[in-house]
Structures are given as structure tokens and as C-alpha cells.
Amino acid sequence: MALSAFILIEVAGDHTKSAFKTIQRISGVKAVYTVSGSYDLIVQVETENLQTLSDLLLSKIRAVDGVTKTNTCLVLNV
Amino acid sequence: MALSAFILIEVAGDHTKSAFKTIQRISGVKAVYTVSGSYDLIVQVETENLQTLSDLLLSKIRAVDGVTKTNTCLVLNV
Amino acid sequence: MALSAFILIEVAGDHTKSAFKTIQRISGVKAVYTVSGSYDLIVQVETENLQTLSDLLLSKIRAVDGVTKTNTCLVLNV
Amino acid sequence: MALSAFILIEVAGDHTKSAFKTIQRISGVKAVYTVSGSYDLIVQVETENLQTLSDLLLSKIRAVDGVTKTNTCLVLNV
């Protein structure tokens, strides 16, 4: 069961550009957008299962310099 | 792949007790707690897959009288 | 100057599926996702300019039955 | 009067796994879950009274490396 999710990210200070570039190169990341509003980056990810989503979020994206807060929105089937 | 999640719920007006009772009887719901703080109910659910989680959330819990907002926290593997 | 944005939407009660279908047919909407987490729908839009974004948001999406709150994230150039 | 509560936790950067392990060993903690969404950890605690809840929250959980914000939801009697 493949899982697709949007990760809404808040970045500290002026790390938005560097975080944007780092996240783009992470495996499983389909697209990254720099946005204005209450979030700084919107990341679209696709993973094979819950285990790989956990790894991607906890060990990869959360480890990127400047990333202070993530809000993960799992895409549901309708 | 079974999915486990906590659903943090805001309830309108004085519907908390009735929503508590209704949600307890929904299949897939393991436990319901009435809480104080910024949420009114915390619901622990376990579903077989993403499709049943979607159904449980969108057609069952969101349809309960008084439920105005849900914040679903998917349990990850660590 | 074309504008691209993500609109994070909160939907009341069990209107998520119907709102999903209605929003999909609105002109300017590129993609709609039903999500779990603190939002219910994520909508990706593309408009020609600020005026059409305003119209799309204020007269189309905000008028969809069940849509209670929108959080618009404008995509920036990096 | 025993008190039961859920503590919704935000963790900084990639400290989620280490915070998970540390919190599991704290006395009074019944269960810890790593979650996706707007929180990173959900902790279920049970304490004898308000004094021990205060101690557990302020001196133990809030002192765990990486824990930046806690939102405590006291379980009510219905």
C-alpha cells in the first residue's frame, strides 16, 4: 500500500532557501514548494508504506537544518 | 498493513457527552476519552488499511452530531 | 504573472466528500486531495493574476457547502 | 483521586526517536506513541494526584532533550 502525503513545514530564520534545496534531493520527495502564509515549505512525498514514511519524516526531513516544525497531512482515499 | 491513529476532536457547545457515547459504538474505535484543554475528545482507532481509516474518519466520526473539527495523528513505526 | 497556490481547507461535519467533488470541477483548480491531519482538503490552484485568485478563493471555493476555513499558501519564486 | 492525561508533544528537529525512548522510561508514563500530524509524540500518563502530575510534566517530560512544546489534555469523568 503506497502512501502519499503533504508535509507542511515551518523553517527558522532565513533557512528557507537552503532547506528547499536539501529537501528536493531527498528520496521519496516528489515536489517542494516555497510558500508564503503560515507555513514556509510544502513538500509532497510518496512512500511505499508507513515504515518508509516514518523514516522519511523522522530521519530525513526533520533533520534538515532550519526545519522547526512539520505538519504531515496523509492523503486519504475517497 | 493495520493503521492506528489518535483523532483529536473539537465538539460544538454541550454536545461532548452525546458525541462521546455515539463514537464509543463506532466499529474500529478502540477507546474514547473526554478531555479538557484545547480538544474535547481523544479517540483511539485501529483500522485494517488506509481505505477503512478514510471511511471511519470521513463517514462515521465526522458525521457525529456536534463534531466540528478533527485532527488525526497517525501512529508511526519507530 | 501567473500565480500558483495551495489552499488548505477545513470542512464542517461530513461534507468532505461532497466538497471534494464540487471543488474538483472549479476552473483554475489543478488538483484536490482529501487529507487527514489538521486540514481536510488540500487544493492546488493556478490563476492568471491576483484578481482571478481573489475571485477563485472568495467567490468559488469559499462558497462550497461545508467549507468553513481556508488557509491560502501562495507559491513563491526561489 | 488518580489523574489520567494525554500529553501532546512537539519535538525539535530529529529528536523524536530519542525523546520517544527517554519518555518511555519515565515513571507514571503508561504509553508513548510517535505520530504524524501537528504533534510528534502522544504520551499517556497516570498520576496519583495533581502534585505528581505537575512534577511529571514540569520536571520530567519538559526536561527531555528536544521537547519544545507540550499540550496537556486532562481526562475528565463523564
Added chain:
Amino acid sequence: MALSAFILIEVAGDHTKSAFKTIQRISGVKAVYTVSGSYDLIVQVETENLQTLSDLLLSKIRAVDGVTKTNTCLVLNV
């Protein structure tokens, strides 16, 4: 074990004044303040135990006309 708490309240539309007057007369309420900011009313309560706090919150304050959301902050011992 007496419990003391602050209840931060959001009120719908122009019901703030009437909610203020109604809440003032509820038993267990020590003080009510109309405030500006992200909340509309701040209510200070004192109850004998968790059961009476639950009743006060769920059956009395949440039933007041116009009260849409409550955020209860339990006073801790330090």
C-alpha cells in the same frame, strides 16, 4: 483536592456580553473577564474535584449561548 482552572473561551458573533453575564452566575465561577486578543472571555473557576470540574465545563459553560470553543488551563502546584 480542590481544582482551580482558567477557561479561555471563544464566543461566536456578538454574544460576548450575554455570555459574560450568564457565566458570571454559574456556581464555581470565581471571576469572568471580557478580553481582546485571540480569546473573548477568560473565566476563573474553582471546583471541589475533577467530577465537578467536568460538570461545570461540559454541562454549564459549554451550554452557554454563543460559546463555541473552550481551552481549559488547569492550575498546577509548583
Added chain:
Amino acid sequence: MALSAFILIEVAGDHTKSAFKTIQRISGVKAVYTVSGSYDLIVQVETENLQTLSDLLLSKIRAVDGVTKTNTCLVLNV
């Protein structure tokens, strides 16, 4: 002591345009802006004292059709 404040407003459904027009005509309102993001309207007000600010907020702006939530930011002296 004159008071100046920004009132950040969330509007329900498609009432943003009508609320914009109604608020523009309220005495004490200096400027109104329709915005995208996590708020729908930003209103700049100037009142003679705290009493007139209270009246403006509680009896005028909060009574406008569609206004569901206000977040008042008092301008401080620096």
C-alpha cells in the same frame, strides 16, 4: 489616550466581500483589507479609549454577518 489596533478576522463561507463593505462604514475603522492566508480580513481601527475599542469590537465588528472569529492586536508604544 487614543488606542490603535489591528483586528485579524476570519469570515465564514463566502461572506468576505459583504463583511468587507459593512466594516468599511463602521465609525472608528481606518482601513479594511481583504487578505489571503490564515485570516480573511485585516481591519485597522483607532478609538479614543478602551471603552470605545470595546464597543467597536464587541457591538459593531463582531455583529457583522459572517464574522466568526476576531484576533485583536493592540498597537503598543515603543
Added chain:
Amino acid sequence: MALSAFILIEVAGDHTKSAFKTIQRISGVKAVYTVSGSYDLIVQVETENLQTLSDLLLSKIRAVDGVTKTNTCLVLNV
């Protein structure tokens, strides 16, 4: 015109107890409460005018070690 306000405070890590003690000694502070929920401290202040409220908030309370975020709720006249 005396001003009364509640300041809702988020504290980083385990600085809640020390921040509590420091804030208690600040002139203009009437009462401090350690709370559970989405805030850590609730501070009640009374100042002579807007200038002294600004000073108290920006130079005193915001300078206390561990204070990361303040949400000031000005008490209105009803």
C-alpha cells in the same frame, strides 16, 4: 486609564518553575499561575497606561529566561 491584562505564556523546556519565580517579582504583576494545557504560565498584570504595559511586556516579561511566546489578552470594559 489603568490597563489590566492576562498574558498567556509558553515556556521552553523545563524553565517553567524558574520563569514562574522571576515573573512573580516583576512590578505590575498581580498574580502568576503555572498551568497545564496549551500554555505554561498565566500572568495577570495591571499597569497605569499603555506605555507601562508595553514596557512590562517587551522589556520585562519577554526578557525572562525560557519565555518563548506570549499572548496578551487585554481586559475590556463591558
Added chain:
Amino acid sequence: MALSAFILIEVAGDHTKSAFKTIQRISGVKAVYTVSGSYDLIVQVETENLQTLSDLLLSKIRAVDGVTKTNTCLVLNV
């Protein structure tokens, strides 16, 4: 197409005054206000296009010492 926006800013600790002064001198900034409530500064900006808004936000304002979080509200045409 000129763009106008309000940037709602949260500032860490007691950096509000210094951030206020630094932001005032940034090109494109029309006005800065120190506010109480859930934000610390409200900045009104006007830029020529989306590219200059991006630069102003990501490279200038987000780089100011003490600025931890920005919430940008783009002014829409009504």
C-alpha cells in the same frame, strides 16, 4: 502587478524593539507596528511583483535577529 501584504511576525525573547528598528529600514516596508496579542510585530509591505515579495520575505525579514515565525497575508483585490 504590484503586491501589497501584511506580515504578522512572532519574535523570540526581548528582541521585539531591535527587530522593529531593523525592519523599519528594509526597502519595500511601508509601516511597522509593535503589537500585543498573538503576534509581536505587524509589517505592511509593498513590492513590485512576486519575485521581490519573495526576496523581501525570505532574505530580508526572515533574516532579522529574533524573528522566529512569519505569517504573510497577501492583500487581495475585491
